[in-house]
Amino acid sequence: xxxxxxxxxxxxxxxxxxxxxxxxxxxxxxxxxxxxxxxxxxxxxxxxxxxx
Numbered sequence: 001x002x003x004x005x006x007x008x009x010x011x012x013x014x015x016x017x018x019x020x021x022x023x024x025x026x027x028x029x030x031x032x033x034x035x036x037x038x039x040x041x042x043x044x045x046x047x048x049x050x051x052x
Contacts, residue, residue, distance in 0.1 A: 019026045
């Protein structure tokens with residue numbers, strides 16, 4: 001279990017470092033992820049509407 005804990009803290013530290021060192025890149029990554037989720041939700045809604 002300690003290895004999982006250390007890996008989690010390392011991942012959090014890496015994300016924090018990335019956000020502080022390259023805020024524009026981090027913002028673009030978040031925007032891209034949100035855009036992908038919105039696209040997936042739209043596709044799912046279209047699929048469900050086509051079934052009904």
